Amino acid sequence: MANFPSVFEAKEEILEIGRRMYQKGFVAANDGNISCKIAPDVILTTPTGVSKGFMDQDMIVKMTLDGEILSGDSKYKPSSEVKMHIRAYKENPEIMAVTHAHPPVATSFAIAGIGLDQPILTEAIMGLGSIPIAKYATPGTNEVPDSIAPFCRDYNAVLLANHGALTWGSSLMQAFYRLESVEYYATIMMYTGNIIGKANPLSCEQIAPLLETRAKLGIHGGGVPACAVQTTNDKDVIPASGPIGGCQCGGDKSKTIYGGNAEAAQPAPQPASSEIDHLVDQVTREILEKLR
Ligand SMILES: [Zn+2]
Incomplete structure (x- = not known):
């Protein structure tokens, strides 16, 4: 009843x-x-x-x-x-x-x-x-x-x-x-x-x-959506670390490539070797991440 x-x-x-x-x-x-x-x-x-x-x-x-x-x-x-x-x-x-x-x-x-x-x-x-x-x-x-x-x-x-x-x-x-x-x-x-x-x-x-x-749950109706044969969401998705393409300055404006003032913009100086090392590290990490 x-x-x-x-x-x-x-x-x-x-x-x-x-x-x-x-x-x-x-x-x-x-x-x-x-x-x-x-x-x-x-x-x-x-x-x-x-x-x-x-x-x-x-x-x-x-x-x-x-x-x-x-x-x-x-x-x-x-x-x-x-x-x-x-x-x-x-x-x-x-x-x-x-x-x-x-x-x-x-x-x-x-x-x-x-x-x-x-x-x-x-x-x-x-x-x-x-x-x-x-x-x-x-x-x-x-x-x-x-x-x-x-x-x-x-x-x-x-x-x-x-x-x-x-x-x-x-x-x-x-x-x-x-x-x-x-x-x-x-x-x-x-x-x-x-x-x-x-x-x-x-x-x-x-x-x-x-x-x-x-x-x-006692829900008997509802239909069943089609399912995928392959599972595609069984790996963690970790966002890329570090601002690739960003200033690479770690928040320190004095280390920006172009400086903060548009009028005073100069051709980009060559990054210091430590910055190059940092970039190489970062790109390597990204590639390894993708290969996993
Ligand atoms: Zn209506």
């Missing part, structure tokens, strides 16, 4: 998650929606047309999974996007809460059609798995719930093509933490893939224990 939160507790958490979503920039204006089950076929959900950062308890809508509104101020209606929440609850009875937002990095991957499936981040593999992208669906139509339905049992989150992200969990907080994790994972993929331009993928050998940990 599932453990349902009280209406008061659930509303308080929905308000808190709405504030965090808004503060983190996961939603603009009145975007996003949050819901949770309070009985096997009854949910609480956020209203349409209201900023999720500034809600109060009276705005929260109570409704059945058949779409019947049970209470709440009649001026507050659920979003048309609640259809995808309801579909998630129907597809997977273990889902107790759902969050939806438009976090900018994850949404950009959804627009680019690139799923979050790189084997690069231990926490993402343990807590999330891989994140597929549901095909494009016109907002407000039944195509939207149909598009996410295939993923509700085997994954913990899904990106919506050219739209945003949807996450679910066994509690409101778990669903929201997954939303945060999706955006964090997407940000790391952007930094490594598109800004730094390089990442060491985790090998199959390294991913196996992470999947065991995920199972021990």
